Amino acid sequence: MRQIRIFARCLLASVATISFVVGATVFGAVEKRPDIVVYISDDHGWNDSGAYGNRIVRTPNLDALAKQSLVFDRAFANSPACTPSRCALFTGVEPMRNGAHANHSQIRDGLKTWPDYFHALGYRVVIVGKTDIRPGKSFPFEFINGKVDPKAPPLHWKLDTNAVDGVLREHAAKREKPLCLIVGDWNPHVVWPKNEGYDPAKVDLPKYLVDMPETRDARTRYYTGVSHMDRALGACLSSMNRYGYDDALFIYTADQGAQWPHAKWTVYDAGIQVPLVVRWPDRIKAGRTDAIVQLTDLMPTLLEAAGGKAPKNIDGRSFLPVLNGKTDRHRDIIFAAHTGDGQMNQFPIRCVRTEKYKYILNLEPERIYTSHITSAEPRDGRDYWDSWVRAAKTNRFAAERVADDQHRPKEELYDVQADPDELHNLAGDANYEKVLLSLRKRLAAWRKTQGEEQVDPLAKATTPNIVLILADDLGFSDLGCYGSEISTPNLDRLAKKGLRFAQFYNTSRCCPTRASLLTGLYPHQAGIGHMMEDRHEPGYRGELNRNCLTIAEALRGAGYQTGMAGKWHVCHVNLTGKPQLNRENDDAWWDDKHDWPLQRGFEKYYGTIHGVCSYFFAL
Numbered sequence: 001m002r003q004i005r006i007f008a009r010c011l012l013a014s015v016a017t018i019s020f021v022v023g024a025t026v027f028g029a030v031e032k033r034p035d036i037v038v039y040i041s042d043d044h045g046w047n048d049s050g051a052y053g054n055r056i057v058r059t060p061n062l063d064a065l066a067k068q069s070l071v072f073d074r075a076f077a078n079s080p081a082c083t084p085s086r087c088a089l090f091t092g093v094e095p096m097r098n099g100a101h102a103n104h105s106q107i108r109d110g111l112k113t114w115p116d117y118f119h120a121l122g123y124r125v126v127i128v129g130k131t132d133i134r135p136g137k138s139f140p141f142e143f144i145n146g147k148v149d150p151k152a153p154p155l156h157w158k159l160d161t162n163a164v165d166g167v168l169r170e171h172a173a174k175r176e177k178p179l180c181l182i183v184g185d186w187n188p189h190v191v192w193p194k195n196e197g198y199d200p201a202k203v204d205l206p207k208y209l210v211d212m213p214e215t216r217d218a219r220t221r222y223y224t225g226v227s228h229m230d231r232a233l234g235a236c237l238s239s240m241n242r243y244g245y246d247d248a249l250f251i252y253t254a255d256q257g258a259q260w261p262h263a264k265w266t267v268y269d270a271g272i273q274v275p276l277v278v279r280w281p282d283r284i285k286a287g288r289t290d291a292i293v294q295l296t297d298l299m300p301t302l303l304e305a306a307g308g309k310a311p312k313n314i315d316g317r318s319f320l321p322v323l324n325g326k327t328d329r330h331r332d333i334i335f336a337a338h339t340g341d342g343q344m345n346q347f348p349i350r351c352v353r354t355e356k357y358k359y360i361l362n363l364e365p366e367r368i369y370t371s372h373i374t375s376a377e378p379r380d381g382r383d384y385w386d387s388w389v390r391a392a393k394t395n396r397f398a399a400e401r402v403a404d405d406q407h408r409p410k411e412e413l414y415d416v417q418a419d420p421d422e423l424h425n426l427a428g429d430a431n432y433e434k435v436l437l438s439l440r441k442r443l444a445a446w447r448k449t450q451g452e453e454q455v456d457p458l459a460k461a462t463t464p465n466i467v468l469i470l471a472d473d474l475g476f477s478d479l480g481c482y483g484s485e486i487s488t489p490n491l492d493r494l495a496k497k498g499l500r501f502a503q504f505y506n507t508s509r510c511c512p513t514r515a516s517l518l519t520g521l522y523p524h525q526a527g528i529g530h531m532m533e534d535r536h537e538p539g540y541r542g543e544l545n546r547n548c549l550t551i552a553e554a555l556r557g558a559g560y561q562t563g564m565a566g567k568w569h570v571c572h573v574n575l576t577g578k579p580q581l582n583r584e585n586d587d588a589w590w591d592d593k594h595d596w597p598l599q600r601g602f603e604k605y606y607g608t609i610h611g612v613c614s615y616f617f618a619l
Contacts, residue, residue, distance in 0.1 A: 033121060033178040033306045034280070035248040038298075039236060040089075040182065041229045042082065042130060042189040043264060044254035046075070046273040048226055056204050057223045061234030065252060066277050070284050070323060074292045075276035076334050076353070077256045080264055081341055082132045085255040089295040090114040090133055092316035095337055096450035103341035106134035112311070114182075114299055115140045121308045123180040126167055129159045130184030132255075141182070155379070158228070159185045161235035165242075172243035178306070179248075185232055188225030190259055191379045195220040196227065206270065207421045208262035210398045212391060214384035222258060249305060251298065252277040259381060261405045265338060265371050267351040267360055268422045272336045280305075284323050291322045291330040292355070335446050345371045347408065352443040358422065359439035360412035366520075369406045393538070411436070470517065472510065472567060514570050518550045518600075528570060544570050544600065552601025563604035564597050 046052060049059040051066035052073075078088040079095045087100035090113050095101035099108035107113075115125040119140070129146035133139050146163040149156070164183055171179050198220035200213070209215055233252065240248060254274045257263040263270035276293065278284060300310030300318040310318045319330045333354050340346040348363040373381030391398035413427040413436050426432045480488045481500060506513040511531045512523030519525075524539030534540075544550070552562040597605040 033123070034283075035178055035245055036118075036123075036180045036251075036302055036306065037236075037240065037245070037248050038180075038182050038251040038253070038302075039185065039233055040086075040130075041185045041187060041233075041252075041254045043256065043258050044188055044226060044229065044275060045258040045260075045263065045270065046254070046275045048223070048258065049230075049275065051277065052275060054204070056198070056202065058227050059230040061230045061237060062252065062275075062277070065233070065237065065250075065279060068281075068286055069250075069252075069277045069279035070286065071288045072276035072278070072293060073288055073290055075253065075274050076292070076294050076336065077254075077272045077274050078294055078296055078336055080256045080266055080271035080336070080338050081345070082255055083134065084337070084339070085295060086131070086133050088315075089255075089298055090139060092296050092299045092311065092314035094296060094315045094335070094450055095339075096447075096452055097315065100134065101337055102339040103345070104132075104134070107138055109138070111138060113139050117299065117303055117308070117311070118180045118306070121303070121306055122177055123306070124171065124177040125180045125182075127182040127184060128164050128167060130157070130186050132184075146184070155189070155191050157186045159183070159187070159232050161232050161239070164236050165239040168239045168243045168245060172245070179245075180302075183236055185229050187229035187232065188222060188258065190381070192218070192221035192225045193228060194224065196224045198223050206260075206262075207423060208268075208270070208401065209260060210384075210388045210391060210395075210401050212384060212387045212398075214387040218381070218384045222260075247281050249280045249283070249302070250278070251302075253295070253298070255295075259373065261371075261373055261381075261385070261401070262422075265341065265345040265347075267336045267338055267349050267358075269353075269358075269416065269420065270422075271338075272351075278323060280323070285325055289322055289328050291319060291328055292332070292334060293319050293322070293330050294334050297330070333442065335443070337450075341372075344375065349408075350443055350447060352439050352446065353416065354439075356415060356417050357435055357439060358412075358414045358416050359436065359443060360414075361440075361443055362408040362410055362412070365408055365410045369408060374406065411440070413439070470514070470566075510569055514567075518552075518570060519544070520551070550600045552597075562602045564602045564607065565605070566607040569608075 048054050048057050049066075050057070050063040051059065051071060077085045079085045079101070081103040083103045083105060084095040084101050087098055087107050088095050091098045091107060091111055093107075093111065098111060100106055118125045125141055126144060127141040128144040131139070131141075131143070144163050144167060146160050148158040148160045164181075167181060168179075195217070200216035200220050203216055203219040203223065205211055205215065205219065209219075237250075240246070240250070253276045256274065257269075257271040260270070262268055265271065274295070279286075294316070296314070296316035297319050298316070300314065300316045301320050301323070304310055304318045304320045305323070310316070317330070321327045322330055333352060336351050336353070338345075338347070338349045340348065347367055347369045349360060350363065351358060351360045353359075371381075373385050376382060388398050388402050392402045393399075409425065409427065411427040412422075412425050413429075413432055414422040414424070415426065416422065427436060478484050478486055479491050480486060481491060481496075506516065507523060509531060511528045514528075516523055528540075528544065530540050534543075552564070597607075
């Protein structure tokens with residue numbers, strides 16, 4: 001009997017050993033689980049390095065790493081904010097489904113996370129530096145502080161590369177387990193450091209940024225932060241080389257795009273596309289790939305590379321076949337979501353992206369979008385943003401960028417191949433209607449899988465036809481339904497079928513009232529605090545400013561057709577037929593129709609631009 005027990009134990013031990021060897025075999029030759037190091041920078045724009053074609057920013061260490069690695073040209077975060085992005089990465093589950101879809105929120109109880117999976121494979125799992133994952137109990141990493149100055153304010157924390165060196169040195173001395181090390185760098189997150197040798201006149205500016213001296217100065221400081229990150233990356237790679245981790249599987253990536261307008265906190269590519277560089281000597285062939293991957297895919301990929309199995313109940317999918325050269329495709333479509341960040345950046349957005357198109361659904365288009373950039377301190381971007389707002393008074397491009405950043409239509413559609421900066425919204429173009437309908441359905445289906453309460457945003461039941469009639473100079477009590485002896489049978493009949501307000505107020509002049517009606521703003525916020533005379537004050541320019549969203553622009557974004565007839569009376573008009581000069585820049589504006597109905601959201605218009613004039617002389 002004793003011999004049978006001994007034989008059984010030996011047999012089980014043999015089976016366990018065989019399972020370990022077979023499970024740990026990757027590409028048919030690995031006899032042990034590889035050490036894994038993942039370096040995550042904070043707010044690093046995907047193309048802001050030499051490795052991705054930028055010839056201005058100095059990133060020698062990342063560039064050298066890329067030459068030894070497989071570089072992904074289409075890798076994406078699942079959210080453009082720190083906590084949702086990192087929680088998705090460390091769970092393999094999309095933000096809406098894992099619970100941490102708002103910044104600084106936390107995942108649901110009971111979810112398995114990165115350290116749980118790698119502990120099960122026998123790894124020592126360590127994280128050094130930035131974490132931004134909540135709650136801590138759900139992420140049982142061995143945590144190393146990793147701050148140069150722990151007493152500094154949070155936005156001034158910097159990675160202590162000596163702490164990374166210490167982990168690698170101490171682990172190399174024992175090597176009792178394979179190591180899975182996460183390095184979280186705080187750079188190049190704001191606050192950006194002082195410029196170190198970048199020429200403001202020579203820095204590159206993406207097309208979505210306004211070329212102002214303040215913008216160029218901010219760009220030099222951002223690039224300095226990127227260079228600081230690159231130096232820390234170089235120190236980490238040197239420590240790995242020093243302690244014998246040359247054969248480790250090494251990953252470099254970022255949590256989301258850089259903190260610029262049209263980038264972080266948005267789902268444009270500048271906000272969700274991230275650098276991804278993978279090095280595994282003698283296992284991965286260096287080069288580049290167009291395979292589309294997301295950060296949720298990273299954990300199942302590394303689990304399989306370590307000989308384990310990718311979990312079946314997560315959203316992430318292993319792209320190990322891409323790493324081993326068996327395919328150059330992974331995903332055909334990706335999704336991303338943003339919700340908000342405390343009292344800032346409150347504009348919930350969802351998007352779906354294919355190789356060619358991106359569809360964006362803005363869930364609250366009526367909201368004026370604000371962020372730390374527009375509304376917080378100079379260090380967050382107010383220094384250059386305020387210069388954009390000032391320039392918007394006279395500079396058309398600046399006005400467009402300020403308006404586009406703060407006012408989003410219900411739907412956006414972009415050809416990301418022809419328009420990589422996503423500046424030309426095709427949602428209202430009939431030529432792209434089939435694409436729009438297809439992607440709208442794909443996004444709606446995905447939102448259901450993520451547990452969102454799904455209501456078709458453009459369902460007929462929720463989009464009634466709207467007719468608004470505005471009379472000119474009609475007294476409150478001069479209608480039969482309000483007690484007047486004046487005969488108004490049609491209005492009286494309308495009042496009986498609807499809701500009649502007994503207290504409803506506006507201003508006492510034509511232009512300011514119409515400005516408020518068209519924009520939902522106080523008159524001076526819309527630019528018409530008085531009438532059409534330009535009093536050379538921001539709230540009294542006599543025309544709708546470019547920072548406000550008209551009711552027509554909002555409704556077109558929600559799929560409406562729009563038209564107007566009659567009196568406009570909310571912009572300058574020149575009745576002399578001769579050029580008139582703008583006092584600020586001496587440009588002729590007599591034929592500048594940027595604030596006419598067709599330029600402010602109405603597809604059809606027949607009426608008069610000026611106040612009191614003949615309808616037989618319609619414009």
